[in-house]
Amino acid sequence: xDLEEQGTIQRLVESGERDRMIVLLGTPxxxxxxxxxLTLTQGDPSYAGPLAxxxxxxxxxxxxxxxxxxxxxPDVYEQEIGPLEFVLDKPAIADALGAxxxx
Amino acid sequence: MVEFKDRLVxxxxxxxxxxxxxxxxxxxxxxxxxxxxxxxxxx
Numbered sequence: 001x002d003l004e005e006q007g008t009i010q011r012l013v014e015s016g017e018r019d020r021m022i023v024l025l026g027t028p029x030x031x032x033x034x035x036x037x038l039t040l041t042q043g044d045p046s047y048a049g050p051l052a053x054x055x056x057x058x059x060x061x062x063x064x065x066x067x068x069x070x071x072x073x074p075d076v077y078e079q080e081i082g083p084l085e086f087v088l089d090k091p092a093i094a095d096a097l098g099a100x101x102x103x
Numbered sequence: 104m105v106e107f108k109d110r111l112v113x114x115x116x117x118x119x120x121x122x123x124x125x126x127x128x129x130x131x132x133x134x135x136x137x138x139x140x141x142x143x144x145x146x
Binding site for chain 2: 001002005008009012017020021022023024025026027028029032036058061063065067068070071072073076077079080081084088
């Protein structure tokens, strides 16, 4: 997540209604999932961006999670996500999110 | 099940994964409102 994007998200969250906000990721692997999840929950782990030391605490989910898929129209999910569900490393992504939630 | 209805959602896609417009369509189908959407691209 680049520095400009961190700043944009920080302003959005601080503008209000934070309790209604959640994050949905479409990241392709465990490493990118972990990095963004950490940045948006506990703060930028690289300490390079505006979110360094800023724990936004946003709930973070991934589009491949079963609990997310269950909330989405099956037709839309099939059309928009389709085979990516089987191409991307779903177990590793789920593990990365689980680890970030457990911290 | 994750509840999207009446939630404000930040859709963070990635070119090598699922892009933000696809995430946004899924969110809207579940009753959520997308307030930020971006697709990262790592060249």
